[in-house]
Amino acid sequence: MIIIKSERDLEAMRPACAVASAVLDEVAAFIQPGVTTHDVDEFAGSRMRYYGAKSAFFGYRHKSSKKYPCQLCISVNEQVVHGLSGPRPLRFGDIVSLDVGVIYNGFIGDTAKTVAVGGCGLLAQKLMDVSEQALYEGIAQAVPGKRVVDISRAIQQYVEGNGFSVVREFVGHGVGRSMHEDPQVPNFVDGKASEKLRPGMTIAIEPMVNAGLPGVKVLNDGWTVVTQDGSLSAHFEHTVLITESEPEILTWHDEKMGLKLKA
Ligand code: MF3
Ligand code: CO
Ligand code: CO
Numbered sequence: 001m002i003i004i005k006s007e008r009d010l011e012a013m014r015p016a017c018a019v020a021s022a023v024l025d026e027v028a029a030f031i032q033p034g035v036t037t038h039d040v041d042e043f044a045g046s047r048m049r050y051y052g053a054k055s056a057f058f059g060y061r062h063k064s065s066k067k068y069p070c071q072l073c074i075s076v077n078e079q080v081v082h083g084l085s086g087p088r089p090l091r092f093g094d095i096v097s098l099d100v101g102v103i104y105n106g107f108i109g110d111t112a113k114t115v116a117v118g119g120c121g122l123l124a125q126k127l128m129d130v131s132e133q134a135l136y137e138g139i140a141q142a143v144p145g146k147r148v149v150d151i152s153r154a155i156q157q158y159v160e161g162n163g164f165s166v167v168r169e170f171v172g173h174g175v176g177r178s179m180h181e182d183p184q185v186p187n188f189v190d191g192k193a194s195e196k197l198r199p200g201m202t203i204a205i206e207p208m209v210n211a212g213l214p215g216v217k218v219l220n221d222g223w224t225v226v227t228q229d230g231s232l233s234a235h236f237e238h239t240v241l242i243t244e245s246e247p248e249i250l251t252w253h254d255e256k257m258g259l260k261l262k263a
Pocket of ligand 3: 237
């Protein structure tokens with residue numbers, strides 16, 4: 001069942017998405033060689049607390065009986081999504097996918113991006129650029145009258161046209177008071193019936209893009225998803241509102257946001 005958000009819902013959800021966006025950018029700026037993924041997790045948790053928000057991921061159960069044990073998802077190099085933090089130090093040249101989900105005002109904001117640690121090689125840079133642009137190609141289709149599959153097709157065509165592949169096993173999703181609402185938003189055309197997009201729908205669009213083959217597997221920790229062929233992977237995500245006209249990206253913020261929220 002798709003939950004259409006009222007203007008009142010959106011008044012609560014916009015700040016939740018803005019907090020997620022602010023935390024993601026602050027965490028991205030914290031990334032540098034030598035920092036451990038555990039340091040990143042602690043920093044993310046402290047920034048969420050600063051805004052009066054909580055991690056939407058900590059304690060979450062998803063295709064796994066175990067509760068997610070971290071504040072954010074941090075996935076390095078061939079790790080695709082749901083990476084767990086620990087004592088691993090980030091090294092110059094790594095690429096790191098950061099996925100931030102917060103609960104604030106009773107709503108969830110979900111947003112992700114991949115960044116290089118210091119710098120990275122040309123292939124990694126192209127992978128990140130193509131994945132980010134694929135997200136915007138998908139967002140451009142998020143208008144009333146189109147269907148979810150139009151988003152999926154735009155992402156898949158852009159990614160494959162650039163020689164990379166999209167992950168099948170994990171998909172975007174509706175988002176609101178719960179992290180995963182209907183509809184599913186695949187990054188490929190799956191041939192199934194596809195919902196019409198309507199104003200008031202809020203969806204997380206999130207291409208997961210592999211430099212090599214699309215196959216993935218889950219590590220023994222029960223969470224970390226990696227590419228089967230060991231190739232690099234990147235992930236970009238925005239929470240987006242379908243309006244009567246242009247899509248509204250909810251996961252953005254301006255410089256003064258902290259002050260406004262505290263006011
Ligand atoms: N943020 C992920 C998504 O974009 C979900 C994370 S599930 C968790 O859908 F358990 F790892 F937190
Ligand atoms: Co996410
Ligand atoms: Co998501």
